[in-house]
Amino acid sequence: MNSEEDSTAATRSLSTIAVHGGKRTHEQPFGSVVAPVFHSTIYGFESFAEMRRYARGELKESYFYSRYANPTVAEAERKLAALEGAESAVVTSSGSAATFCALAALCEAGDEVIACETIYGGTTRIIEEVLGRFNISSRFISIEDIPNLPEIARERTRAFWFETPTNPTNRLVDLAQAAEAARVANVFSITDNTFATPVLQRPLGHGINAVMHSATKYLGGHSDVTAGAVAGTSEYIARVRRIAVLTGATLDPAAAYLLARGMKTLEVRVRASCENAMRFAQALRGHEKVSRVYYPGLEDDPGHALARRQMSGFGGVVAVDLVGGEAEAERFLDALKLVRCAPSLGGVETLVSYPLYSSHNGFSDEQLRAAGVSAATVRFALGIEAADDIIADVKQALNSIDFKNSEHRTQDKNNDVLSSES
Template identity: 40%
Template sequence: MSDGWNSRAVHGDAQVPRTAGAVSPPIVQTSTFAADSAREFADLALEKRGSGFYTRYGNPNHAQVAAVLADLEGAEAATVFASGMAAITTTVLALVRAGDHVVLQRRHYGGVPSLLLNLLPKFGVTCTQVDQTDVRAFAAALRPRTRLVLVESPSNPLLDITDLRAVSALARDSDALTVADNTFATPVNSRPLALGADLVWHSATKYLGGHSDLSAGVLAGPAALLDRIWDTAVITGAVLGPFDAWLLLRGIRTLPLRMRQHNANGLALAHAMRAHPAVANVYYPGLPDHPGHATAAAQMDGYGGVVSLELAGGYPAAERFVDGLRLARRAASLGSVETLVVHPATMWQAILHADQVEDAAMSPGLIRLSAGIEDTADLVADVTRSLDAL
C-alpha cells in the first residue's frame, strides 16, 4: 500500500474483515454477539480488544476505525473510547496506583489537570506540574515513583510547544511512560510515537471526527500496553457506540484533505491577526517569532487550524470581537469543518479552580479560534472586519 496520507486514511482498515461487497462498512448496531459453541464463547470472552463478544468489550466498527488510527499514528494497535477524557482517564487509572507520581505540563487541556490534581490525590497519586517549554523542568520533576509523563503539543489554549523527543527520552531513562495528547496536531501534522512517546491519545471529537457530530476518544500504542489498559476500560465501561465509531471512520477518511485547509487557514489568520493594532498577542507555532517555532518545525509537518489571540481591550474587546464574527460560531470544541470560537477563561472556569485558570495564563482578552475549512480569503476578511470594528 502507498505511504500517502490519503491512501492510508481510506485503506488503513483493509485487513479488517467486512461484509462482502460493502464499500461502506455496515453499522453493527448490536450490544451482544452469539457464539456457536461453549468453547467459542469462552474464547471470545477472553479475547483482548476483540470485536465479537459484547460491544463493551469491542465491536466490528471499533476494530475498523482503530485499524486506520493505528496505521496513521504508526502504532501497533489502537483502542477507541466514548470521549477523549474517557481515553486519558482510563489510561491513567490503568497505569498508576497509590504512592505513584505523575508529571504534567502546566498548560494542558483543562480536563487533564482537573483529573490529575483534583481526582487522583483521593487515591494516593501525586502530580507535579512543569513548564512544558523547559526540558530541564521535566528532568527535575522526575522521581523514583514517577510512572507517567503527560504532554500535549501544541497545548490548549496557548499553543506552547513541548520537545517531545527530549521529554520522551528523559521519561524512558526514568522508567516512566510518556503519554502524548495529539489532538491539536493530528497524525497528519505530528507523530509522537515516532519521536519516542509510548502512547498517544486524542479527543477524536475534534479533528479526527471533524464534523461536530460525535464524541469519541482514541488511544494508540503497543498492543501489550493497550491490553493492560483494555482490562480497565472494560470495567469503567466508557464504550464508544457503534454508530459513533462508524461516523468517526467516515470522518477520518477525509482527515488529510481537511488538514491541508485547516493548516492553511490557521497560518493565514495568524499572520492577519499579528498585523492588526487591536491584537496584543498571537499564539500560533507556525509564526517564525513564536518561542517554540523551531521545535515545532522539527517535529511537525503543519501547524493546525487553532489560533489564539489576546486583544488589547481585555474582556469587553473579546466579547465585541466574537459578536462581530459572521462565519465563526461561538461554541466549545475545535477541529471541525466550521470555524468555532471560544473565550477560554469563561469556558474553563467550570472545570478548573481559580488558581489553575490563572496558571493557564487565560487572560480576559484571550480568544481561541479554531479555523474551519472555509475559503481562506473569507475567513481572513471576516476576522479583519471584526477587529477593525474594535
C-alpha cells in the same frame, strides 16, 4: 484480501492510510465498499465448543458483547493505530475517558503522575480530582522543566503527561527531548495529540510511549461525535482496554462509524485548516486592535524552529490577544457573523472561543499566567471554509468596535483576569 495481508500497506502515505487503513474487506456483506455499522450488542456462538474456546481466549478475533469489542469499533481502532504508526489503539466514549483509562492503566494507590501545567483543564481535573481520590498524587511542571524530569521524578512517579502544541497559545514541547527525559527518569510518557493529529506529528516515532486523542476534535472532524482514543504498544493498549471495558468507557458503534468516516478525510481537512490558519495569522498580525498573535507558522513565533523540525504543518489553531480586555472581547465576539462562538476545535467550521470562560474557566490567577491566558485572549480554530470569508468576518467584527471608547483600559490583562475571578 484484508488490510493485514497487504504487504505494501506499510509504505503507503498518510492520506491513503486515512482512507483505507483499518478495513477488513471480508467483513463487508454484498461486497459493499463502506463497512456496515454493527449495532448488535450481542454475538452468538455456533456451538458450545466455540463458546469454550472464546472463554479460554483461544479465538483470535471474535465478538461476544459490544462493550467488550465490536467490529465497527475495531475498524476505527485499526485506522487510528495505522495513522499514529502504533501497534494498537483503543477508542473510548470521549477524550476524557481516554485520559482516565490511559492513566488508570499505569497507576495504583501511592503512585504519582507528573504533568505539564499547560495541558487541557479537564485533564488537570482528572489527574487532581479523580486520581487524587485514589491516593494517586500529582505534580505540575513547566515546559522548561521537562529536561529536568530525571531529577524531578520520584521512585513512584509512573507517568508524564503533556501536550504540544498547547491550548490556546500554541507553545511547543520538543517531543524527542521529552521522550528521552522520561526514558532516563524511568517514567511512561504520554502526549495528548489532539491539536496536531498524526497528520502533523507522530509522537511515537519520537520515542513517546503513548498518544491520547480527544477524537471529538479533528479525528471526528465534523463536530458531531464525542470520542477519544489511546494508541501505543499492544501490551499497553491491552491494559488500557481492560480499564475501558470494565468501566464501560468503550465507544458506541454508531459513534465509531462517524469517527472512522471522519478519519478518512483527516489529511485533507487538517491541511486545509493549516493553510487557513496561516493566512489568518498573517492577516491579523499587525492589526491595530490585536496586540499579539500566537501561531508557530509565523517566523518570529518562539516555536517556529521547533515546529519546522517536528511537525509537517503548523496547526489549525490561532490565538490572539486583543488590545483591551474582557469588554473588548465581548464586543468582538458578539459582532461576528459567520464565525460561531463555541468551545471546541477540529471541525470543518471555524470557531472562536474565549478561554477565560471555557477551557480555562475557574483557573487560579497563577494557573492562567502559566497557561499564558488573559482576559484579552481569544482563540480561533480554523475550519475549511474559504480563508477570505473568515478573515473578512473577523476584520469587520474588529473594525465595528470602537475600542477607544470602551470602559476598559488597554493591556492590563492580568488585572482583568483577577477582577473576573474575584
